[in-house]
Every structure is written in C-alpha cells, then in structure tokens.
Amino acid sequence: MNVVESQQALGLAALGHTVDLITRRSHPDQPDVVELSPGVRLRHLPAGPPRPLAKSAIDAHVAEFAEGLRGLEPYDLVQSHHWMSGVAALSVAREWGVPHVQSYHSVAALPGSPLGDGEPPESPARVPGEALTARESDAIVAVSTAEARTVIERCGADPTRVFVIPPGVDTELFRPAEAAEEAPVFSTDDRGYVLYAARLQPLKGPDLAIAALARVPGKLRPHLVIAGDISEDFAAYRAELDVMIEKLGLTGSVTFVGGRPRPELARLMRHCRMFLVPSHSETFGLVALEAAASGVPVISSAAGGLREVVVDSETGLLMASRDAALWASGITRLLADDELAERMGVVARVHSRRFTWSDAARRLADLYVDLIG
Template sequence: MRIAIFSDTYAPEINGVARTLKRYTDFLEKRGIEYKLFVPESSTPFPAVPQVQRFTSIPFVLYPECRIALPNPIHIRQTLDEFQPTLIHITTPFNLGLFGHHYGRKHQIPMVASYHTNFDEYLDYYHLTFMEKWIWKYMNWFHRPFEKVFVPSKHTKDKLLKKELHSNIDIWGRGVDHTFFSPTKRSNKIREKHNIKEKNILLFVGRIAPEKDIHIVLETFHALPENVKKETHLLVVGDGPQLKPLSEANHKQITFTGFMEGEELAEVYASCDAFIFPSPTETFGNVVLEAQASSIPVIGAKAGGVQNLIEDGINGYLCSEKNVEEFVRSTTILLEDKVLRKSMGERAREFANCQSWDNIFNQLLHSCLSVQERIKRHTA
C-alpha cells in the first residue's frame, strides 16, 4: 500500500486537522506503510522529511491557520509518477486537494476523502451566508469521484448524508493520549502563575474566534449567580483574531493565557474544575476529549460533533447552542457540587480511556485496504 495524501494544513500548524494528520503519518511510519504527503509550507519552521513535500502558500481568509498552497504541478506529477500510489487520500478540498483529485481521476487510482471542517457553518460568523449554496454545489461535485468519505462523528455523517454529499460515508473518529492528558498532572502552577485565588477554575481551550462562540463563554461567566461567580476564575486558553481585543478589556476574574501546548496545557486541563465549550461548529471537538481524559466534566453545545462525546447528565452537560441561560444553569450545578463534579469527571475519564489512537487508525487503514481490494476485484 502506497498512500498519497493531500492536505492544506499539517504540523507544526496548530489545529485539529493538522495534529490528527501528523499522528496518522506517525502511525503509517510505525506500520512501515509508504506515503507521500503534499502540504503548504508552514509559517513556523519545521524539520524537513523526504515523505513530506511543502509548497508556497497564503493564509485562507476564513481560517488563517489553514493555508492555500500554490503548488508546482509539474513537480507534484513527477513525484507521483515515481511513487506510483495505490491510494489517494484528500483531506481538504482546495488547491492541493484539487490536484490530487485530478491526478487520481486521470490515472484511475482509488481515492478517499476526509471531511474535517464545517466551513458552511462559519459563513454566518463572517457575514458570508450568500456563499452557502455555492459551497455545497462545489463540495458535492468535489466528493463525487471518491470511493469513500471519512467523517469524525455521527452528527457529521448524518449532516452529509442529508446534503447528499456521498452515499458511502464512514466514521473516522479521533483519539486522545490518556497518559499525557491525565488527572495525575493536577498542580497549583497555573494558580501561582496567574495569581488565582478563587476556589474553582472554569476553563475554555480553543481558537479565540467568532465561530467558537467565545462570547457565550464570557456571557455565561458574567451571568453566574453572585455566590458562585465570586468563587470562580475563568481561564481562557488559545490564540485567534479575538484574543487581542478581549484580553485588553478589563475582565475581573478572567485570565487570557494565549496559546499553550505540551505539558503546560496538560497541567492546565488537570488543574481546572470544569470545562465550557459552546462552539456549535465542530465536526468532532478534540479539546473536549482532552478535557475528559483529564477527568474534567464538560459543559458543551448540543450541536456538531461535541454532542457525540458528552453523555448529558453522566459525564457532563449538553446545552442548546447559544442558550446562555442553559449554560449558566449547567455550569452552576457543577461548580456548586464537588461530589457531582468528581463523579462526572471519573465518567469522562472512563470514556476517554476507550478512545485509543491506534484502534482508530487501524480501523481507518482497514477501511482503506477494503477500498483497494474492492477496486481490484472490479477491474480484474
């Protein structure tokens, strides 16, 4: 099996697609499976490896962390001709994805796609709803030739089936390293660093951007009952276009840390008491799973892929999207009841322990192999 992968985002970029793809290529290397990866150049220096080819790129207007490559078609074609892929996997439907799309069709190579981002749901946040009809026309055309389309969650699968994007849609879930994100990493470091005196810490981790409904986080915190609010500190972790204006405002008992990763981020998760994530646009919600692995109950939106991770009333709470009253009620219940918080956190950790990356990638690989074998039988 030789896989050619096309993506408009990859490590060291910081987003769910890039990190998942890096884990996937690490898995392929561990399994001894050959691959070539075609991605945009990174805005951050990253060690070059022969399997990864990078191309000049510009930021994508709706999502600057996702870059639009300006590929060299002759160079890509020569590389593919030499590599002779047995499968093409396209993870984003833009410039590089279009080239892989064209090459696969021309050479009759089996192709699969993965759908990671609900760009259509971002349009309302950026006043571009007039584009929705054309985006779906393009997406339906783009995905037509694929043997299979992979999605991160059941909700996303149901949505794409309703949109008639493809008839063969499989779930390719996400995993979490539950030894790295662990309640054993709880410490007082974050309290000492930011001089947090309040009894409870309410946490948000994610891109500080409109489509994450960060305003719901702030409105929820400010609307907490006074007796709960005075004992709670809100910690907002992440970078994005709204970080500067929000962090410069005078928010009492709110700390904006900016971007965090690695051990520091794992310690922050483990050292907080509840996690709030109102984003309704997620296809999955990686940060929710990281919080759950850290034994933190999550208050999330009953929308997108997040609702497939939270069992309402068992390991967290689901609230109607943009409904501040429901978010306030659920957050208050958790912050007032330490015993309930601990019980839900344990259930969250149990769920996260079952989400193994190796199992998920093995299932993906098996599905890709079945596509190859089916095509072989049909062409024999």
C-alpha cells in the same frame, strides 16, 4: 485537524505503512522534506506566497498545489483533509490511477445559518468543491455520525462510500491530575478556574463563555482561562472580547494565554474545574474528548459530533440553548456540587478510553487495503 492527521500517520506507520503528509509551504525556510518519525515524512509544496495566509485566501492557490502534487511520485492511495486539499488531489489521484479518500473535518454552513456574528462568508468555491469531492471520491472518512449525515445530505455523498472513524485521544498525555501536582494559579482566591481552548473566532463561541461567567454568582465565580490562537481571518476579534469583558465587569477575571503546546494544554486541562466548549458547530470536538480524558466534566453545546463525545449528565452537560443564563446555571450547578463534578470527571475518563489512535489507524488501514484491492 493537524492533531488528527499527525496521529493517524503515526498510527499507520506503527502498523508498517509509510505515510507522507503534504502541505503548502508557509515560510521560505521550510525544507522540501522533513522526517518526522520512522515511516512518516512532512513534505512542503509551493502554492502561493511562502507565508501564513488567512484560510479564506488559501483556496486561490488550489491549482498551484495540484501542480505541485503532480510533480511527486505516485502514491498507492491519497487521502485529503479539508475540501481544498480534496479539490487539488482528486484529479491527480485519477491521473495516477489510485484511490482517493476524502475527510472534511468541517463542512460549509447552509446559507443563513446563525454561526456567529463576524464570521466571514464562505468561499464561493467551497460548496461546489465539497460536493465534487463527496460525489467523486472512492471513500469518505467522517469523524462522527453527525458529520457522516451532513456529507450525505448536504454534499451528496453515496452512503455506501461513507465510513465513520472517530479520532482517538492520548490518554497518557491527557490524564487526571495527581494529588502531588501543583496546579496553575490565575487568581488569589481559591475558586480555581474553568478553561476554554479553541481558536478565537465567533464560530467557537468564546463570547458565550465570557457572558456565562458574568452570570455565575460572585461567591462561586471561578477565573476563566482562554487558550487559543487568533487566525488571520479574525485579527480584530480579541479586541472585541476585551471590550466585552470590561463591559461585563470581568476585568481581572479572565486570562488569555494564547495557543499553548500540547503538554501545557494538557496541564491546564487536568487542573481546571470544568472545560467549556461553546461552539456553534463541531464535526467531532476532539478538545472535548481530551478534556474528558483529563478527568474533568465538560459543558458543551449540543452541536454536531459533540453529542457523541459528551454524555449528558454523565460526563458533563450538553446545552441545547445558547442562552448565557442557562449556561451560567449549568456552570453554577457543577461549581456548587463538588461530588457531582468529581463523579462526572471519573466517568468522563472511562468514556474517553473508548477512543484510541491505534484503533483509528487499524480501521483506516483496513479501508485502504479494501480500496487498493
């Protein structure tokens, strides 16, 4: 989500607008205001202890964040990202007499949805908070038609106030590998590696990536590289994955590299043999688009917005099942057919060029102007 917010802000600034990104102070040394680029500032507001908090603990400080907003000068328009920011900002925007735009990036799961063992229960305030912001905001910006349908059907948003503006992708940073480039090396064989990049939590499905790898024939099996941070909500999850890897006999075949800076992530992407997105749910799947821009095929769950990013059998494979054996079959198919994998990677790069940050910024600016009047 931070990538979407920052890139939208930079795009709006390039069009001549000024943008403040406002967030909770998570460290005592963070200054009140940071100039990020011409026209874009980052502002830190006090809301709870000035340290990183688990996402499940942040909503206890929504009221404090709202009070911090009230202490700022009024803006021409407020756009909130995620439900907690929306609940905090909606009443403040009304007091200022300016439009409020809501973006969610994820929506609470329906009760009983099988979104992965170990996921913590939703905050009791989340479902009503999402419904409130969906009903009362002047506009909803969804990142995909899948998310638009969700906020209309589940949150009660007025369809006439819902707008789909997909994210873009930096096709200069995320690009295919060049012949002279040296690829990262994770094993002594020549089978290369497949890549997973997301937070380490059950919802994102790294366990499925590991289970599928174990079922790929040994003579073809590549290394699995897992990039992603562990959040406060899932501090013990990495240890669970380590136990799984050992039980499946994959010790030495999986490497965790942690969260990587975006240039390093881009390098990992363009040299991998394929990119895996085994998430239970995604409103869009920006990381899948970045992999496509890197010229590699993507194997992903047929979930939510991923169906709008991955073109099945053209830019990769959409998996309707979470059966590890079927995922292994898809992975094996691309490993065994270099020509097919290369063709998918080329088409994926072409497909990714449909999504640009400049287009997203122009569409946002047009919506803002209409709302401001």
